[in-house]
Amino acid sequence: ETVYLNDKFVAADQAQVSVFDRGFLFGDSVYEVIPFYQGQGFRLDEHLARLEHSLRGIQISIARDWKAILTELVAKNGGGNLSVYLQISRGSSGQRSHAYDEQMQPTVFACCNPIRDIYDEGPDSIAGISAIVTADLRWHRCDIKATGLLPNILVMQQARQAGATEALMIRDGLLTEGASCNLFMVDKGVIYTPKRSSEILGGTTRELILELAAVNGIPTQEVDIDYDHLMNADEVWISSSTRAVVPVIKIDDQLIADGKKGPLWARMFELFTRYQRD
């Protein structure tokens, strides 16, 4: 396995980072997860735009030809279907201190993980999942894709302990998103999703769902969603780069509608499949 570390491609077991790296000590770092199918980045420009947003949000300035670097990394790992993890931390000053020197050299790390080509496998390969709803314990800049994921990890573990796959989070009575995904629901043919704000990540897959719905005449609304609205939905979905769009068929041990994958989900999956193939 080849990884990318600070402008070099190296074997994973040779890659080393300082114990004083601020990513390690403070979670002073941002990241992206980008799927590549047949060696090509999926919505790569959108991911890189969000990366710039995250970097600006924590005042790290770094310029690289990310597209060339990541495409080369994928090729070095055999191409095919891989998700790329890219992390940029503020770097290390050889000691632990909250304040940082603005001239610090960022640490750049990227690696690949195999992913399924769900579009190739088709809709029957995707099972509906169950979720819990739990308190959103995160900070108020969730639009920044930061690596400090402790709240996300804790709610995900809470979901697993309850026998569920995903944790949906609620803040001030309103659903925000999942531990590592955005949230959608369908009610009488309309697709609803929480508004973009600093309380949620602007998901690239979320954006694609809204785009494909618009092009295909499916009505969408970005609105506040409360628990009752969610539980009485005709369909609930989650979305992320690694999972595309997945139906949620049970929440807090209650079935959503008839507990089956919904027709609008099947339509959206079909639209994703066609989009991915062009």
Ligand code: PDD
């Ligand atoms: N997570 N919201 C959160 C909190 C996320 O962590 C993610 C993605 C999303 C969906 O964003 P996108 O559609 O651009 O993948 C929403 C990645 C996959 C992860 O942390 O592994």
